Amino acid sequence: xxxxxxxxxxxxxxxxxxxxxxxxxxxxxxxxxxxxxxxxxxxxxxxxxxxxxxxxxxxxxxxxxxxxxxxxxxxxxxxxxxxxxxxxxxxxxxxxxxxxxxxxxxxxxxxxxxxxxxxxxxxxxxxxxxxxxxxxxxxxxxxxxxxxxxxxxxxxxxxxxxxxxxxxxxxxxxxxxxxxxxxxxxxxxxxxxxxxxxxxxxxxxxxxxxxxxxxxxxxxxxxxxxxxx
Amino acid sequence: xxxxxxxxxxxxxxxxxxxxxxxxxxxxxxxxxxxxxxxxxxxxxxxxxxxxxxxxxxxxxxxxxxxxxxxxxxxxxxxxxxxxxxxxxxxxxxxxxxxxxxxxxxxxxx
Numbered sequence: 001x002x003x004x005x006x007x008x009x010x011x012x013x014x015x016x017x018x019x020x021x022x023x024x025x026x027x028x029x030x031x032x033x034x035x036x037x038x039x040x041x042x043x044x045x046x047x048x049x050x051x052x053x054x055x056x057x058x059x060x061x062x063x064x065x066x067x068x069x070x071x072x073x074x075x076x077x078x079x080x081x082x083x084x085x086x087x088x089x090x091x092x093x094x095x096x097x098x099x100x101x102x103x104x105x106x107x108x109x110x111x112x113x114x115x116x117x118x119x120x121x122x123x124x125x126x127x128x129x130x131x132x133x134x135x136x137x138x139x140x141x142x143x144x145x146x147x148x149x150x151x152x153x154x155x156x157x158x159x160x161x162x163x164x165x166x167x168x169x170x171x172x173x174x175x176x177x178x179x180x181x182x183x184x185x186x187x188x189x190x191x192x193x194x195x196x197x198x199x200x201x202x203x204x205x206x207x208x209x210x211x212x213x214x215x216x217x218x219x220x221x222x223x224x225x226x227x228x229x
Numbered sequence: 230x231x232x233x234x235x236x237x238x239x240x241x242x243x244x245x246x247x248x249x250x251x252x253x254x255x256x257x258x259x260x261x262x263x264x265x266x267x268x269x270x271x272x273x274x275x276x277x278x279x280x281x282x283x284x285x286x287x288x289x290x291x292x293x294x295x296x297x298x299x300x301x302x303x304x305x306x307x308x309x310x311x312x313x314x315x316x317x318x319x320x321x322x323x324x325x326x327x328x329x330x331x332x333x334x335x336x337x338x339x
Binding site for chain 1 (some may be wrong): 317318320321324325327328329331332333334335
């Protein structure tokens with residue numbers, strides 16, 4: 001079956017020590033003819049070499065700065081290269097490539113600036129109960145602090161139009177960037193919708209992903225980030 | 230007497246450090262030197278520190294020193310943290326600039 005050309009969608013994948021899964025992730029993205037930008041965030045394994053062996057744009061942070069900083073680098077690069085749509089995507093293999101296309105379709109149909117993936121509208125396969133409760137607490141936090149009614153937060157799968165990506169600033173280098181992106185959407189009054197997506201939790205992604213303690217760090221980063229803006 | 234001598238040596242050392250430091254503005258330098266000279270004075274005249282404390286509304290001189298130290302410590306932590314955040318942001322910009330400048334594109338990889 002002939003795949004349609006989706007080169008106008010630039011998929012930014014921040015990667016830190018992801019040599020195990022990155023190759024497959026890039027292959028899946030390239031199969032859908034998406035333009036792939038890998039930002040190696042100062043990995044100590046062979047992430048950079050794996051990425052360079054694939055047909056992707058590869059950027060390397062000489063120091064580990066954090067996922068937020070890697071996303072900012074990738075988004076900035078994609079915009080410089082003339083990207084029309086910028087998608088953020090995790091490197092641990094938990095996202096589905098087809099979700100990007102359905103998000104793009106929804107964006108075009110509903111003429112929105114940003115599309116956010118929601119695992120609670122879609123599916124979260126093998127999600128631990130503790131993670132569900134933490135995310136629900138995060139959703140409540142966003143509703144109270146930012147006044148945003150969302151069904152999911154801290155989902156790495158997002159799609160932005162060029163005009164929106166230019167407005168969204170990520171100043172938090174760590175994991176608080178997800179909340180910062182949402183706050184930025186609200187600040188710039190960008191239209192957004194949530195679209196059901198499927199997240200596959202694996203032993204690997206759970207090991208690599210955020211722990212319960214990292215949520216405390218996110219709160220700290222949000223607080224400190226607010227102080228030093 | 231041992232404490233008074235140790236404190237004097239320590240305070241004189243700090244005064245010398247401040248005097249020869251080129252990062253402080255002259256006004257701040259004079260102010261800090263005055264503060265530490267006052268410190269030496271009060272080491273040898275603790276009753277005068279008590280009078281000063283009572284004048285300000287604090288019962289004891291030692292309490293006054295404790296409150297001032299706490300405020301100074303919090304101020305110093307905030308100043309250093311601010312500098313740390315600024316430095317981190319500069320490093321982040323530099324790392325980003327290098328990453329984008331040396332980006333490997335699919336058609337151009339060495």
